[in-house]
Amino acid sequence: MSILAKILTIGALLVVTACTNSAGYGGDGQGGAGGDTAAGSASDPTSPAFFQQSVGDRVLFVVDQSTLTDEARSILSAQAEWLMMNTDYNGIIEGHADEQGTREYNLALGARRANAAREFLVSRGVAGNRLKVLSYGKERPIEICSDESCYAKNRRAVTILSSGLTG
């Protein structure tokens, strides 16, 4: 067996193992799991790790906006391609806001952002019933400084993969 084949096999095993529970892969939502825990090897193009690191699991937004930038569209196009190739996975799109805003408005803003990402994925052919949306508002920043450098990374929509087998 070639080394590459071995890596792919291990990656696939990890995916199968992970699929036996319904937890999402990666993401930085509830519980502060961090963004670096995707299953599988990043060199396996069918792995959640590959999706997260090579495709790009998140898109960023301008202050108080939910309009997709050109860069966001390009990342989401790649996400859509990946999701259509890897139908074992569904997506939960988490919308987030930076801390410059009131709590409930930011929840609504996060919902707008998550939905903007979802609608783009659907427009690129991903079945709508594979994609759920969720907003965390300003409750789950990944960067904690109070400067634009942090805010820019916190204004995001992150696509979290979940096993299609378990919903």
Add this chain to the structure above:
Amino acid sequence: MIRFLGTLLACLVVGIAMLAQSATAQQGPLRIEITEGVIEPLPFAVPDFVSDNASAAKYGAQLSRVIAADLAGTGLFREIPAKAFISPITDFGAPIKYADWKAINAQALIAGAVTVSGSRLTVQFRVYDVFSGAELGNGLQFVGKTDGLRRMAHKVADAVYSRITGEGGYFDSRVAFVSEVGPKNDRRKRLAIMDYDGAGVQYLTDSATIVLAPRFSPSGDRLLYTSYETGFPRIFVMDVGKVKRRMLDSPEGTMSFAPRFAPNGKTVVFSLAQGGNTDLYTMGVNNGKRTRLTSAPSIETAPSFSPDGRQIVFESDRSGAQQLYIMPASGGEARRISFGKGRYGTPVWSPRGDMIAFTKQSKGRFHIGVMRIDGSEERLLTASFLDEGPSWAPNGRVIMFTRETQGASGRASLYSVDITGRNLRPVRTPDGASDPSWSPLQQ
């Protein structure tokens, strides 16, 4: 709160013999007008309540300390320390030596007595207008249990505050809030409840899931809040006494948040986000019947009923940025009430019905402010990196809110401020705290 329900067995006016009224008032009646521009805090003395036996003595001292903290905490009163007293009160029934209290400039004197029998506590008190040389109002007596001492003290302080200001009191009240620990990127939140002054904190949820923005029912027996217990934001109602929660119905594929009770305690107004769009709905707490109030592509959230239940104030970005609007409680045409520079959110109707408290964002700063319900007389009460989420004291004279500090070590805590902008004070909590909801006065 169960522990308080049985506490106050009775509250009655007792016919304590009235002292003869002094014929001449030297400085007019003992009175504070809260709306006055500048206030010199009114000096008062509250000696330890007189006790007829040793076991009651500690209660007499505790009552005095809680009453003093309540009154001084308003910024309207200043306590004269016991070491300045010329003639300590040793007999609740004896005539007051007004000259001795006048000499130390105590304008108000609160004298009381406490007796204890088993776990039963009886508290009597009188308020004296020293410069008029007369009692202010009648003597009052509260009967309760020893573990309800703080509540009895708050009731005494409410009566004193009320007699001198002419306003309702607010000390015998509670605050629901979100307790916060951990760094900004891993913050753990729990629903909690405490007395208005930070005493007696009780946790109502664990920190396994995000909880947000509790709101008291009109009678103070239940809380509405938003929880991520299911993985998605959903509205829960919590029975505060039983610490039992129930999730309200929500359509599949939606998020619901920002719930507040109508004054009838049976209807909830809240935000529902579907397809990225957030609108306002009402729902029966028990029957789950849902009615849509707004249908615009803009964000409509942070609703608050008027005290008569006829109107709802809310925020919307339909004009391009967050502003405040008022509409009929059944929905329909809304009129904008905020027109200043900046963004306005989190409107809360005052319990008196005459004002709206709000959060304003302007030039990178956050403010808590108040305005009349027609949007006039806007007044900003605070300014900081991040102030938000005002909640009214039961008498509509004080506002509690969340202040979050800047930077990587930023932390949330509670503050209160008078609607005049005076007396900004931190509210003591064991950990970080946010999203206060001030209860009505307890029954």
